[in-house]
Amino acid sequence: xxxxxxxxxxxxxxxxxxxxxxxxxxxxxxxxxxxxxxxxxxxxxxxxxxxxxxxxxxxxxxxxxxxxxxxxxxxxxxxxxxxxxxxxxxxxxxxxxxxxxxxxxxxxxxxxxxxxxxxxxxxxxxxxxxxxxxxxxxxxxxxxxxxxxxxxxxxxxxxxxxxxxxxxxxxxxxxxxxxxxxxxxxxxxxxxxxxxxxxxxxxxxxxxxxxxxxxxxxxxxxxxxxxxxxxxxxxxxxxxxxxxxxxxxxxxxxxxxxxxxxxxxxxxxxxxxxxxxxxxxxxxxxxxxxxxxxxxxxxxxxxxxxxxxxxxxxxxxxxxxxxxxxxxxxxxxxxxxxxxxxxxxxxxxxxxxxxxxxxxxxxxxxxxxxxxxxxxxxxxxxxxxxxxxxxxxxxxxxxxxxxxxxxxxxxxxxxxxxxxxxxxxxxxxxxxxxxxxxxxxxxxxxxxxxxxxxxxxxxxxxxxxxxxxxxxxxxxxxxxxxxxxxxxxxxxxxxxxxxxxxxxxxxxxxxxxxxxxxxxxxxxxxxxxxxxxxxxxxxx
Amino acid sequence: xxxxxxxxxxxxxxxxxxxxxxxxxxxxxxxxxxxxxxxxxxxxxxxxxxxxxxxxxxxxxxxxxxxxxxxxxxxxxxxxxxxxxxxxxxxxxxxxxxxxxxxxxxxxxxxxxxxxxxxxxxxxxxxxxxxxxxxxxxxxxxxxxxxxxxxxxxxxxxxxxxxxxxxxxxxxxxxxxxxxxxxxxxxxxxxxxxxxxxxxxxxxxxxxxxxxxxxxxxxxxxxxxx
Numbered sequence: 114x115x116x117x118x119x120x121x122x123x124x125x126x127x128x129x130x131x132x133x134x135x136x137x138x139x140x141x142x143x144x145x146x147x148x149x150x151x152x153x154x155x156x157x158x159x160x161x162x163x164x165x166x167x168x169x170x171x172x173x174x175x176x177x178x179x180x181x182x183x184x185x186x187x188x189x190x191x192x193x194x195x196x197x198x199x200x201x202x203x204x205x206x207x208x209x210x211x212x213x214x215x216x217x218x219x220x221x222x223x224x225x226x227x228x229x230x231x232x233x234x235x236x237x238x239x240x241x242x243x244x245x246x247x248x249x250x251x252x253x254x255x256x257x258x259x260x261x262x263x264x265x266x267x268x269x270x271x272x273x274x275x276x277x278x279x280x281x282x283x284x285x286x287x288x289x290x291x292x293x294x295x296x297x298x299x300x301x302x303x304x305x306x307x308x309x310x311x312x313x314x315x316x317x318x319x320x321x322x323x324x325x326x327x328x329x330x331x332x333x334x335x336x337x338x339x340x341x342x343x344x345x346x347x348x349x350x351x352x353x354x355x356x357x358x359x360x361x362x363x364x365x366x367x368x369x370x371x372x373x374x375x376x377x378x379x380x381x382x383x384x385x386x387x388x389x390x391x392x393x394x395x396x397x398x399x400x401x402x403x404x405x406x407x408x409x410x411x412x413x414x415x416x417x418x419x420x421x422x423x424x425x426x427x428x429x430x431x432x433x434x435x436x437x438x439x440x441x442x443x444x445x446x447x448x449x450x451x452x453x454x455x456x457x458x459x460x461x462x463x464x465x466x467x468x469x470x471x472x473x474x475x476x477x478x479x480x481x482x483x484x485x486x487x488x489x490x491x492x493x494x495x496x497x498x499x500x501x502x503x504x505x506x507x508x509x510x511x512x513x514x515x516x517x518x519x520x521x522x523x524x525x526x527x528x529x530x531x532x533x534x535x536x537x538x539x540x541x542x543x544x545x546x547x548x549x550x551x552x553x554x555x556x557x558x559x560x561x562x563x564x565x566x567x568x569x570x571x572x573x574x575x576x577x578x579x580x581x582x583x584x585x586x587x588x589x590x591x592x593x594x595x596x597x598x599x600x601x602x603x604x605x606x607x608x609x610x611x612x613x614x615x616x617x618x619x620x621x622x623x624x625x626x627x628x629x630x631x632x633x634x635x636x637x638x639x640x641x642x643x644x645x646x647x648x649x650x651x652x653x
Numbered sequence: 654x655x656x657x658x659x660x661x662x663x664x665x666x667x668x669x670x671x672x673x674x675x676x677x678x679x680x681x682x683x684x685x686x687x688x689x690x691x692x693x694x695x696x697x698x699x700x701x702x703x704x705x706x707x708x709x710x711x712x713x714x715x716x717x718x719x720x721x722x723x724x725x726x727x728x729x730x731x732x733x734x735x736x737x738x739x740x741x742x743x744x745x746x747x748x749x750x751x752x753x754x755x756x757x758x759x760x761x762x763x764x765x766x767x768x769x770x771x772x773x774x775x776x777x778x779x780x781x782x783x784x785x786x787x788x789x790x791x792x793x794x795x796x797x798x799x800x801x802x803x804x805x806x807x808x809x810x811x812x813x814x815x816x817x818x819x820x821x822x823x824x825x826x827x828x829x830x831x832x833x834x835x836x837x838x839x840x841x842x843x844x845x846x847x848x849x850x851x852x853x854x855x856x857x858x859x860x861x862x863x864x865x866x867x868x869x870x871x872x873x874x875x876x877x878x879x
Contacts, residue, residue: 215667222667224677290684298677299667328688332695336815343785345811347699353804358702362695635669 126529126626141226142629147212147527149233150203153240155596157199160247162592164192169551169585175572185568186253187269193256194274195247198281199240201512202370205377206288206323207236209519210316212527214292216620216627217310219301219636224294225287232287239281246270246277255566257367260348260359264340271341279334282327285373289323292316301619303638307401310618310642311394314401315380318408322369322376326412330366333359360422364415372411374508375475376404378515379446382468385518386450388616389465390457393643396449403442410439420491429488436486443479447472462614463537467518470545474510478503481556496566499559505552517544517595524599525613529626530606536598544591550584617644663846675849682853686860689823693864696819700812700871707804712876713796714809717782719773723873726769727865733762734862741855744848749841752851756835759858763828770821777810784811813872820868823861830854 127144130136137145167188171179180188211229215222223229246252252274254263263271296317300309336347337359346352348359387394394400416424416432450472459465481503485491494500525531554577559565563574570578612621623632661671668674704711740755781789784807788794793806834843834850843851 220667224667225681226665226667286688290681290688293684294677294681297680298673324684324688325691328692329695332692335819336696336699339811339815343811345784345807346805347703347808347811353707353808355702355706358699362699630666 124624125628126624127629128529128626130629139230141222141230143211143215143223143226143229144527144627144631146229146233147208150207150211150236153233153237154200154203154208157195157240160244161192161196161200162589164188164195166585166589168192169582171568172570172578173582175570175575175578177569180568182568183253186255186566187251189566190252190255191247194243194252194278196508197256197370197374198278199243201374201508202285203236203288204374204512204516205381205519206292206316206319206373207233209381209516209523210292210319210377211288213523213620214295214313214316215299216526216623216631217313217618218296218299218304219619219632219638220295220299221630221632223291224299225291228287229291232284232291235280235287236284239277239284242273242277242280246274257363258334258337258359259363260337260340260354260356261350264337264347265344265349265351272338275334275338275341279331279338282331282334285323286327289320289327292320293324301636301638304619305638307398308638308641309401310380311383311397311400311404312377312380315376315383315404318404319373319376321405321408322373322411326366326369326373329362330370333362333366336362357419357422357424360419361416364418365412368415368418369408369411371504371507372407374512375515376407378471378475378512378519379404381515381519381522382450382471384616384618385464385468385522386453387643387645388522388614389460389462389468390453391460391615391645392453392457393641393645394449395452395455396445397642399445400449403445406442407439410435410442414439414486417486417491420488421495433486433488437483440479440483443475447476447479461538463532463534463541464518464522464614466538466541466545467514467521470541470548471511471514471518474506474514474545474548478506478510481506494559496564497559498555498563498565501565502552502555502559505555509552510548514544514548517541520595520599522614523620524602525609526620526625526627528603528606529609529624530602531609531613532602532606533598536594540591540594540598542591543587543594547584547586547588547591551581551588552584554578554580554584618642661846671847675847678849678853679856682856686856689860693816693819696812696816697867697871700816703804703808703812707802707808709802710797710804710806711809713802714793714806715873715875717777717780717790717793718873719776720873722769722773723869726766727869729762729766729769730862730865733759733766734859736762737855737858741848741851744843744851747844749838749844752843753835753838756831756838756851760828760831760835763824763831767821767824767828770817782810784808784814816868816872820861820864823864827854827858827861831858 127142130142131140137149140146140149167179168185171177171185171188177185211223214220250270252267252271253269254267254271258271258275296309296313339345340347340349340354344352346354348354348356350356383394383400414432414436416428417436420429420433461469481499485494485500485503521532521537558574558577558581561574563570609625611623611625613625614621619632619636619638620627622636659666664671664674668677736755736758740752740759743749743751743755777783778787781787781791782793788807790806796802797805831854834854837843
């Protein structure tokens with residue numbers, strides 16, 4: 114393993130506190146568990162990315178070049194399952210949240226350190242099951258497992274996959290539970306709710322969704338599993354079941370799950386923008402409460418995925434209206450971040466570049482979401498590449514950009530080393546360009562009517578598809594670069610010091626990397642978050 | 654104060670005080686139970702949807718339940734909640750002997766519940782009421798074929814089995830923990846080190862009982878008056 118080589122003769126920290134594989138696999142230190150997660154989800158991300166590359170290669174021409182429809186079905190399903198359950202849902206909470214929550218509130222660890230380790234092991238068991246499925250026949254239902262196809266028709270590996278998703282849910286539930294209890298009970302003296310960094314508000318909101326949404330997905334997977342094994346019609350209409358019930362169940366979790374993916378990124382963006390404008394976030398309380406509002410509204414909009422599924426038109430109207438409402442707290446955030454930039458001492462370091470990318474891409478992703486909540490327009494674009502482009506703007510342009518912003522922002526804290534700023538800025542730029550070239554054409558081709566989930570398409574769509582595939586190649590470069598410069602920083606990076614960005618926040622007041630129990634003395638908080646002086650400029 | 658607390662090994666290194674640890678533990682259990690409520694509410698929702706879709710089928714299938722055993726089991730479970738409360742109370746007043754007696758009594762009642770449930774499952778198997786595996790009940794199959802009710806009675810029994818088996822799994826886990834605590838309590842440790850574990854299993858046990866209080870009328874007492 115690469116990480117223990119960091120154990121240089123310096124102050125005791127969480128990395129050199131113990132050595133050997135066992136000290137990592139049996140650790141209860143939230144910072145080490147974050148590293149375990151970082152390694153595991155990075156593997157998932159690379160696998161999912163590889164599948165995306167194959168998808169784009171197949172779509173280079175209108176004909177079936179690399180594979181037939183069966184293989185293509187398995188390919189995009191695996192891409193979805195691996196990216197959503199394996200990467201996006203755990204990403205920021207399990208890595209950055211795990212690492213930062215105790216540091217940001219001045220605690221020694223999360224409330225339940227052993228439960229935290231357990232949640233990583235649960236994740237690993239489920240992750241291995243998903244990988245097993247990939248190499249043993251795969252799954253062809255799409256990541257949405259729609260019935261009755263998944264329960265009665267498909268001959269692919271539905272059972273192990275549903276079981277894996279069911280198990281992985283517990284990892285998410287336990288993480289959310291741990292975070293909420295920690296934030297409630299373990300804040301350092303003086304760390305009131307409204308002195309907390311906004312990252313913590315967004316982690317709190319995310320945890321609420323994990324805690325209350327995930328069990329519903331669990332029971333859905335269990336019912337699907339049992340229906341498939343015993344052949345009783347819960348969801349299959351041929352046996353007296355109700356296929357719409359499955360969709361309601363599924364989206365009751367899976368729509369809020371979108372907010373599990375984006376809310377943590379919003380938290381990261383608040384931290385990064387405050388640090389690199391040297392300002393307190395404009396309208397702190399609005400941004401804090403908008404996270405909670407998104408978590409609550411997020412539970413009330415699930416059926417906008419089902420406008421064409423044969424639902425009652427009255428229900429559809431209400432879900433359409435509620436979906437518009439989610440735009441309000443999201444817009445509050447975007448406006449407040451923009452207002453924070455005003456008259457700030459803006460510094461375009463790498464995390465800030467990613468954050469700026471996030472602002473633009475999330476706005477486009479969010480606004481096209483409004484297209485999809487409009488009942489009439491949604492009928493036109495349902496199951497087209499317009500939808501694909503929309504959610505990739507949110508999940509890659511939003512969630513992944515936020516994750517990369519956070520990873521670059523706190524990398525010096527996590528490892529004690531600085532990465533090459535030149536390479537990192539280059540990667541941020543390449544990612545931004547590659548992303549736009551990949552996904553913007555998909556809005557157009559989708560609006561023109563190209564359906565998603567087919568490996569062949571009408572020849573008139575080819576130009577836009579070539580553009581998209583070319584963009585994906587650029588994006589791939591942007592995603593691979595960080596592996597090199599971040600890894601090499603572990604050996605050759607400059608020492609970071611406590612606070613390389615001159616940022617405010619408890620996590621920057623302790624050593625980099627932090628000592629095993631985070632702080633030598635429990636800190637006492639006397640000021641609110643983002644307490645940047647009028648001419649704040651102290652580095653180091 | 655924080656320093657003297659840390660001489661006691663029962664206080665986790667990351668907590669400042671017993672009070673904080675207690676607060677965290679209890680909150681953690683309540684949050685866990687809220688997750689459980691969402692898990693069960695998914696099943697209850699499915700139940701209600703099928704009951705609305707196929708009301709006559711639910712009434713017809715429900716006639717095959719043994720209401721007597723169900724009632725006995727409900728009483729047994731409520732009794733076990735009483736003994737659980739008494740166990741927590743015994744820990745609070747520092748009576749280790751009573752604590753262990755009431756933990757054992759709770760486990761015993763839990764075991765009786767599971768035994769009766771198992772006997773009911775055995776009866777269902779004999780009457781051919783197990784969907785998918787052993788669905789041979791002549792009466793229900795004939796009524797369904799004649800179109801006396803809409804929908805397949807397999808759906809009612811499927812929901813019944815899913816809900817009661819998941820409930821029974823929760824009972825089994827609870828039983829295992831109660832017995833473990835009973836065993837660990839033999840040296841009186843919960844009186845010296847704090848009784849958070851007893852209090853937490855108490856919360857869990859009551860929750861599982863409350864779930865049954867909903868399951869019993871919904872699964873056993875449909876349309877008996879008619």
